[in-house]
Amino acid sequence: xxxxxxxxxxxxxxxxxxxxxxxxxxxxxxxxxxxxxxxxxxxxxxxxxxxxxxxxxxxxxxxxxxxxxxxxxxxxxxxxxxxxxxxxxxxxxxxxxxxxxxxxxxxxxxxxxxxxxxxxxxxxxxxxxxxxxxxxxxxxxxxxxxxxxxxxxxxx
Amino acid sequence: xxxxxxxxxxxxxxxxxxxxxxxxxxxxxxxxxxxxxxxxxxxxxxxxxxxxxxxxxxxxxxxxxxxxxxxxxxxxxxxxxxxxxxxxxxxxxxxxxxxxxxxxxxxxxxxxxxxxxxxxxxxxxxxxxxxxxxxxxxxxxxxxxxxxxxxxxxxx
DNA sequence: CCAAACTGGTTTCATTTGTAACCATCTAAA
DNA sequence: TTTAGATGGTTACAAATGAAACCAGTTTGG
Numbered sequence: 001x002x003x004x005x006x007x008x009x010x011x012x013x014x015x016x017x018x019x020x021x022x023x024x025x026x027x028x029x030x031x032x033x034x035x036x037x038x039x040x041x042x043x044x045x046x047x048x049x050x051x052x053x054x055x056x057x058x059x060x061x062x063x064x065x066x067x068x069x070x071x072x073x074x075x076x077x078x079x080x081x082x083x084x085x086x087x088x089x090x091x092x093x094x095x096x097x098x099x100x101x102x103x104x105x106x107x108x109x110x111x112x113x114x115x116x117x118x119x120x121x122x123x124x125x126x127x128x129x130x131x132x133x134x135x136x137x138x139x140x141x142x143x144x145x146x147x148x149x150x151x152x153x154x155x156x
Numbered sequence: 157x158x159x160x161x162x163x164x165x166x167x168x169x170x171x172x173x174x175x176x177x178x179x180x181x182x183x184x185x186x187x188x189x190x191x192x193x194x195x196x197x198x199x200x201x202x203x204x205x206x207x208x209x210x211x212x213x214x215x216x217x218x219x220x221x222x223x224x225x226x227x228x229x230x231x232x233x234x235x236x237x238x239x240x241x242x243x244x245x246x247x248x249x250x251x252x253x254x255x256x257x258x259x260x261x262x263x264x265x266x267x268x269x270x271x272x273x274x275x276x277x278x279x280x281x282x283x284x285x286x287x288x289x290x291x292x293x294x295x296x297x298x299x300x301x302x303x304x305x306x307x308x309x310x311x312x
Numbered sequence: 313c314c315a316a317a318c319t320g321g322t323t324t325c326a327t328t329t330g331t332a333a334c335c336a337t338c339t340a341a342a
Numbered sequence: 343t344t345t346a347g348a349t350g351g352t353t354a355c356a357a358a359t360g361a362a363a364c365c366a367g368t369t370t371g372g
Contacts, residue, residue: 004267008202008219012274013176013183015293018220020169020176022300027169038328046164057350063164064174066330071352093337093350111160118168121299129295136292137171139285140179143277149178194358213320222360227322249320249367 023121030113035106040065040073042110045099048083049107053098064149082106179277186269191262196221196229198266201255204239205263209254238262 008014024039031042043063048054051062060070074097077083082103088094099107122130141149164170180195187198199219204210207218216226230253233239238259244250255263278286 004264004271005206006202006267006270008199008206011202011270012277012289013179014199014219015297016172016176017180019293019296019300020172021220023169023296024173026300040328043164043170046162046167050161050164055350063170064177067351068330068353069328072328075352091338091350095351108160111162114162114167115160121168121296124299125295129291129299132288133168133292133296135285136289137175139281140175140277140289141171143280143285144175144178144182149174196358211320223321224323224360225358228358231322247320247368251321 027114027117030117031110034110038073038076040069041076044070044073044077045082045103045107045110046114048097048099049104049111053096055094055096059097077103183270183273186273187266190266194229194232196225197232200226200229200233201238201259201263201266202270204253204255205260205267209252211250211252215253233259 028039028042031037031039031045037045043065044059047059047063051058054062056067056070056074059065059074060067065073074083074085078085080102081100083097083099085095085097088096122133125133184195184198187193187195187201193201199221200215203215203219207214210218212223212226212230215221215230216223221229230239230241234241236258237256239253239255241251241253244252278289281289
């Protein structure tokens with residue numbers, strides 16, 4: 001019996017990871033070069049910009065980050081005075097996070113750049129290809145156990 | 157003028173990354189739990205299993221890894237006696253890497269598991285969805301500047 | 313021939329990451 | 343109540359990572 005061979009370049013986990021890594025690396029220029037943010041910091045900013053006030057747990061769920069990443073990102077954004085924490089009245093474990101004016105300014109500056117980046121990425125595709133990307137990703141997303149898209153230890 | 161908002165969950169770089177991360181994390185069980193391999197080590201094994209003898213540089217190109225990752229992964233697999241290095245006759249900087257019998261055994265053990273993993277992942281999709289995933293990923297791959305899919309500092 | 317530039321690969325150092333332990337608070341059940 | 347367990351969040355520690363410096367060896371152009 002023949003030795004079974006795996007073609008790495010056609011292996012789904014590998015292709016996905018490599019693509020995500022390449023895209024993410026290129027995109028990171030926008031938040032890293034301009035403001036020296038890490039990815040978790042960018043996601044935190046994006047989450048708060050999008051939703052207004054959130055708790056750290058909610059942030060982790062929305063942006064699929066481990067709670068330690070959230071904790072560190074929040075600490076850094078707080079240090080920059082891009083966000084403030086306010087204690088919850090009823091439950092003193094919880095803190096509500098909100099962007100400051102400076103945080104909002106950074107967010108407003110970055111959103112158009114992010115959108116332009118995505119637009120340019122997709123502009124290289126035909127309409128059919130664009131549709132395939134969209135529906136392919138959506139299909140994979142719904143196919144994976146939801147829990148896996150969140151961060152493991154968040155859910156349990 | 158309204159504040160522009162970015163919906164993170166629909167943002168392509170984020171979706172790709174989250175998906176890749178979830179899939180990769182789940183897949184990593186196969187090489188991590190069984191053999192305590194890291195992802196670079198797994199990729200190195202996969203590359204050598206697939207192509208036979210390769211140089212470290214070739215490995216980095218094939219599997220999109222930074223050369224330091226390759227170097228470390230190779231060192232570890234060598235420590236396990238899963239591969240051996242042989243010097244090149246003409247160019248003494250180069251070393252050719254080959255799996256040992258033990259390395260091959262591990263490879264042969266893992267390939268079917270990897271294939272089963274992928275099969276199960278795709279089995280949850282309809283034929284159309286499967287096609288969309290395939291063509292969507294392919295489209296993105298060809299659309300990104302080739303260089304970006306390799307590792308930056310490899311190419312330059 | 314010889315120096316400059318280049319290439320394959322390793323190492324060092326600072327940063328980022330994940331796991332697990334941890335503290336504080338809250339909830340529920342006896 | 344009291345106490346055992348959950349939950350929000352932080353911290354400590356070890357491992358993984360990336361950038362840049364580095365050490366051979368090799369090639370190139372004068």
